[in-house]
Every structure is written in structure tokens, then in C-alpha cells.
Amino acid sequence: MYYVDLFLNGLIFGSMYALMAIGLTLVYGLLRILHISHAAVYALGAFITVIVANATGSIALGMLVAVVVSAIFGMGVYRVLYQPMLRYPPYVAMIASIGLLIFMEDAFRIIFGEQGLTFTRNPYPTQIHNLFGITINTVQIAMIVLSTICLVALALFTTRTRMGIAWRATVSNPTIATSFGVDAIKVRYLNFMIGSALAALAGGLIALLNNFVEPTMGFVVSYKALAIIVLGGLGSMRGTLIAALALGLVESFGTIWVGSYLDRDALAFLFLIIVLMVRPQGLTGAHA
Amino acid sequence: MLRLENLSCGYGPVVAVEDVSFDLPERSSLALLGPNGAGKTSTIMAIMGHTTIHGGRILFNDQDITRLPPVKRVDLGIALVPEGRRLFTDLTVEENLTVGGYRLSVQRDKINRQRVYDLFPRLSDRRKQTAGSMSGGEQQMLAMGRALMTEPKLLLIDELSLGLMPKMVDLCFDALAALKQDGVTILLVEQNTTRALDFAENVCVMTSGSLAFSGTSKQAKADENLFDVFISAAHE
Structure with a gap:
């Protein structure tokens, strides 16, 4: 069962990468901006989860607040940072985005301290369960359940609702979508709202x-998320999901097989380099 | 229904169309002909609101729409089948139609969708297929279907037959004839001159941004000089 455990562990990490990277893919697909500061939204989600959980005693409430606040923050980043820069080439917004990431990291350091924070009461990572011979803790179960719910909900939203379809149409061809009455500005806010909420959820779960x-x-997560969206074929949601899960699995098995030579994070980028040498169009071959 | 008064337009400071006027009565059809670069597409895009206007006016049912945003024109009943179709290629046939009917209620969407499928049974067979994976003819049908979802009174079609197999061209023109029968006013840009003259009752010919001829299709067919316009333009 050792390999089954490893496999499951890889999928669990992969699902967290997916929650994180989907926001990046969404922003890139719509605006062609590499939204580097998405990683700061992820960290923000983690910090808010811990702080609210410690203040109220409810981890669930902490996550809820984190998701809501981060979603609003993400929309704010679009409005304040990106919208005024849309008339310039995309790298201008990308540089600003890197700036925001560094700024936020230092802001976290100043406000919350260098050492970071822990939960005052968090029994879940050490609650070990044995399901059909597989060893898994409560947080990992929550990760599987929540990421599955979110990804299925997102898939249903984008294929079954008028607004979701209009959103994908805007990604495909903004000018034409607008001429059929789709509100492109609303789509952008929706984009940042959903992407940021998912990243905050991933941040909260990883914190837990x-x-x-x-x-x-x-x-480090920001680098990995970039690797994932490149592997996924830039702008493809399905590709992102596949690439995220693949990276989780490679890391999981890689640390066992070559872990004594290479760090977990180094493995991720080795994987990226090898895949891009063989398949420059990304894993799924989707073109952006 | 549609009237262009001394329209000059283009993209940014570039002028592509200069001083063009014509009148398109309700339930009529007009073919806009001319060599490449004559300003046909720019004229159509100006009617839809996608160009910079340098002068003149566009009237739709006596309302000045010269500066109206594209969406408002869709609401008034103008729809575009753009050159190169410009479908949402990674969306399915159904989803492309959904975007077409985005401004209307779900009930209207259902009725219009059925109408599109009746007009193009082929689309009905390919509902779940992505637009990008279909043949050129099927894509053209979908582009027309998407435009029809908006319940247009005036349909603007840019290069209906371009790159299609003759059989597909027949199907598309048959559909267009059916729409005309239903009372839709049609403005057609076409490089297949014979087809266009057979279909539309009125013709405008453009060369290098201006009108060179304006009249009925019968007059156009009788006018031998008209072909010289094409030939001389092709040699420029």
C-alpha cells in the first residue's frame, strides 16, 4: 500500500496546486497578464484563516472569511493595479505584479512577524485514519473533498450556465463576445473573484x-503555479488541472526515488524543463 | 431601414471608406461588391460600430446610430456574420448559440435556437461539437445561426462563400433566401459576383474606398463597364 499512499499524496498536493494555478490560468486566458501576485493572495488566505480561526475558535469560519476577503482583494488588485495598465504591453502589468508580491511579503513580515503564525488549536493534521488500508489525515480528506467540490462546481458553472458560457466566450474572443452583449468588465471581476477565492482556499488548507x-x-508556490500553467498550455483550464495533478505525482514519487539528490522543488522544475523540451506546446497541446 | 449618408470611416486615423451613401429599404437586399481593399468590410464594420467614424451619418429606422456602441445596435436588430466567421472556437455549437442569444430571455433563446436548428439541420446534429473542429461550411452556418439568435431585422454578412465548397455555398445561400422570405433585410458582401447578383436585388460596387456604381442587379448585369471597374482595380 506504500505506492498507493504515495499516489494519493501526489494527487492531494496536485489538487492544491490546481486550486492555486486555476486563478493564474483564468487571468492569463482573459488578459494575457502573468498574475504573479496571485501567490500573495494565496498567502493572504492562509494568514486570514489562521488569525480568524485563533480569534473565534472556528477554523471553518476562518476559511470562509479568508475566501471572501481574498476574493474582494483579488478584484481590488484588478481594479487598482491591472485596469490602468491594460493599454500597455502585458509585461508592464507583470512587473507591477511582481512588485505587489514582494510588497505583500514584506507587509506580512512587518504585520505578523518574521517567524510566522500557528493555529492555537488544530488537531486535524494528526488525526490519522485508515481507509481500506490507506493512511490519511483529516486535513488531507478535507483537501480532496473541497477541491473536488470546487473544481466540479467550476466546471458546471462554465458549461451549464449562461454567465459561465459567456465568460468562456469572452476568453475566446473578447470583441465579438462584447458585441453580443456580454459585459466584459463584469467577466473580469468574476475572473479575479473566483481565482482568488480558490487560491485563498488552497492557502488555508495548506496552512492547516x-x-x-x-x-x-x-x-515557491508562485513559481510552481507558473510552471503548471505553462505545462497546461497557457490559458487552458483542463490543461492546468492535468498539469497540476501530474506535478503533484512527480513530486510525490520523485522525492522517494531521487529525493536524496534533488530537492522537492528542484524536481518540479526539472519536470517542467523535460516536458517542455519534448512537448513545447504543453502537456495537452492546447494552444492559447 | 438603413441609410448611410456621406459616411467616411476607418481604423484610427487611417481612412478606409470615403463619402459613401446608400439606402437599404426594409425587406430588401443589397450586395456590396468590389475588389480587395475597396472598403466593403470597413463599411459593414462601421454599421456594426467597430470602426472610427471620420464623417457622415448612419441611420437605422430614422434613428442616428453613428456613435452607438455595438451592443445597442444588436438590441435595435442589427446582427453581423463577420468575415472569417470569428466563432468562439473552443465552445460547442450550443454554447456559441447561447452567447448569440445572451441579451434575450431564456424563453426567446429556446424559440430562436429551434429556428436555427430548423434552418440548419446539420448544426442540430453537431450540437455538442466544438466550433473549431467543424468544416468551413458548418462554421459559416454556425456564424449565421449565432447572428440569428439575436432576432435581427437587418443581417450583415461579410464574405458568405469565401473558402467554402460549392455544395456548402448552395446551402448557405438557400438559408439566406429563406431568411429574406421571412422579411429579414440583408446586406451582403461577396466576392462571388455571380452569386451575389442572383441573390440581391440591389447592388453597390466599391473601389478604393468610394462607390463606383449603385443600382439594381439587373442594371449591374447589363452594364459592361462594371466589369472594367474590377479589372482595372485588379491591375492597380
């Missing part, structure tokens, strides 16, 4: 699993 949040927690 590690029982720890720190100011720089978004940094």
Missing part, C-alpha cells in the same frame, strides 16, 4: 496541514 503560515509561503 502544516499548522504553520509564514510571510514567504507564496514564493
Whole structure:
């Protein structure tokens, strides 16, 4: 059952990468901006989860507040940072985005301290269950359940509702979608709202699993999320999901097989380099 | 229904169309002909609101729509089948139609959708297929279907037959004839001159941004000089 455990562990990490990277894919698909500061939204979600949970004693409430506040924050980033820059080439917004990530990291450091924060009461990572011979803790179960719910809901929203279809149409061809009455501005806010909410959820869950949040927690994740959306074929949601799960699995098995030579994070980028050498169009071959 | 008065337009400071006037009565059809670069597409895009206007007016049912945003024109009953179709290629046939009917109620959407499927049974067979994976002819049908979802009174069609197999061209023109029968006013840009003259009762010919001829199709067919316009333009 050792390999089954590893496999499951890889999928669980992959699902967190997916929640994080989908926001990046959504923004890139719509505005062609690499939204680097998305990682700061992820860290913000983690910090808010811990702070609200410690203040109220409810982790569920902490996550809810984190998701709502981060969603609003994400829309704010679009309005304040990106919207005025849309008339310039996309790299201008990207540089501003890197700036915001660094700024937020230092803001977290100043406000919450260098050492980071822990939950005052978080029994869940150490609650181990044995399901059909598989070892899994409560947070990991929550990760599987919540990410599945979110991804299925997102898939249903984008294929079964008029607004979701209009959203995809806007990504496909903004000018024509607008001429059929789709409100492109509303679509952008929706984009940042959903992407940021998912990233905050991932941040909160990772905080719960590690029982720890720190100011720089978004940094490595931001690189990985970039790797994932490139692997997924830039702008493809399905590709992003596949790439995120694949990366989770590669890390999970890689740390066992070559972990004594290579760090977990180094593996991720080795994987990226190899895949892009073989398939420059990304794993699924979707074109952006 | 539609009247252009001394319209000059283009993209940014570039002038593509200069001083063009014509009148399109309700339930009539007009073919806009001319060589490449004559300003046909720019004229159509100006009617839809996608160009910079440098002068003149566009009237729709006596209302000045020269500066109206594209969406408002859709609400008034103007729809566009753009050159190159410009479908939402990774959306399915059904989803493309959904975007077409986005401004209308779900009930109207259902009725219009059925009408589109009746007009193009092929689309009905391919409901779940992505637009990008269909043949050129099927894509053209979908582009027409998407425009019809808006319940247009005036349909603007840019290069209906371009790149299609003759059989598909027949199907598309048959559908257009059916729409004309239903009372839809049609403005057609076409490079297949014979087809266009057979279909539309009125003709305008454009060369290098201006009108070179304006009259009925019968007059156009009888006018031998008209072909010289094309030939001389092709040699420019």
C-alpha cells in the first residue's frame, strides 16, 4: 500500500496546486497578464484563516472569511493595479505584479512577524485514519473533498450556465463576445473573484496541514503555479488541472526515488524543463 | 431601414471608406461588391460600430446610430456574420448559440435556437461539437445561426462563400433566401459576383474606398463597364 499512499499524496498536493494555478490560468486566458501576485493572495488566505480561526475558535469560519476577503482583494488588485495598465504591453502589468508580491511579503513580515503564525488549536493534521488500508489525515480528506467540490462546481458553472458560457466566450474572443452583449468588465471581476477565492482556499488548507503560515509561503508556490500553467498550455483550464495533478505525482514519487539528490522543488522544475523540451506546446497541446 | 449618408470611416486615423451613401429599404437586399481593399468590410464594420467614424451619418429606422456602441445596435436588430466567421472556437455549437442569444430571455433563446436548428439541420446534429473542429461550411452556418439568435431585422454578412465548397455555398445561400422570405433585410458582401447578383436585388460596387456604381442587379448585369471597374482595380 506504500505506492498507493504515495499516489494519493501526489494527487492531494496536485489538487492544491490546481486550486492555486486555476486563478493564474483564468487571468492569463482573459488578459494575457502573468498574475504573479496571485501567490500573495494565496498567502493572504492562509494568514486570514489562521488569525480568524485563533480569534473565534472556528477554523471553518476562518476559511470562509479568508475566501471572501481574498476574493474582494483579488478584484481590488484588478481594479487598482491591472485596469490602468491594460493599454500597455502585458509585461508592464507583470512587473507591477511582481512588485505587489514582494510588497505583500514584506507587509506580512512587518504585520505578523518574521517567524510566522500557528493555529492555537488544530488537531486535524494528526488525526490519522485508515481507509481500506490507506493512511490519511483529516486535513488531507478535507483537501480532496473541497477541491473536488470546487473544481466540479467550476466546471458546471462554465458549461451549464449562461454567465459561465459567456465568460468562456469572452476568453475566446473578447470583441465579438462584447458585441453580443456580454459585459466584459463584469467577466473580469468574476475572473479575479473566483481565482482568488480558490487560491485563498488552497492557502488555508495548506496552512492547516502544516499548522504553520509564514510571510514567504507564496514564493515557491508562485513559481510552481507558473510552471503548471505553462505545462497546461497557457490559458487552458483542463490543461492546468492535468498539469497540476501530474506535478503533484512527480513530486510525490520523485522525492522517494531521487529525493536524496534533488530537492522537492528542484524536481518540479526539472519536470517542467523535460516536458517542455519534448512537448513545447504543453502537456495537452492546447494552444492559447 | 438603413441609410448611410456621406459616411467616411476607418481604423484610427487611417481612412478606409470615403463619402459613401446608400439606402437599404426594409425587406430588401443589397450586395456590396468590389475588389480587395475597396472598403466593403470597413463599411459593414462601421454599421456594426467597430470602426472610427471620420464623417457622415448612419441611420437605422430614422434613428442616428453613428456613435452607438455595438451592443445597442444588436438590441435595435442589427446582427453581423463577420468575415472569417470569428466563432468562439473552443465552445460547442450550443454554447456559441447561447452567447448569440445572451441579451434575450431564456424563453426567446429556446424559440430562436429551434429556428436555427430548423434552418440548419446539420448544426442540430453537431450540437455538442466544438466550433473549431467543424468544416468551413458548418462554421459559416454556425456564424449565421449565432447572428440569428439575436432576432435581427437587418443581417450583415461579410464574405458568405469565401473558402467554402460549392455544395456548402448552395446551402448557405438557400438559408439566406429563406431568411429574406421571412422579411429579414440583408446586406451582403461577396466576392462571388455571380452569386451575389442572383441573390440581391440591389447592388453597390466599391473601389478604393468610394462607390463606383449603385443600382439594381439587373442594371449591374447589363452594364459592361462594371466589369472594367474590377479589372482595372485588379491591375492597380
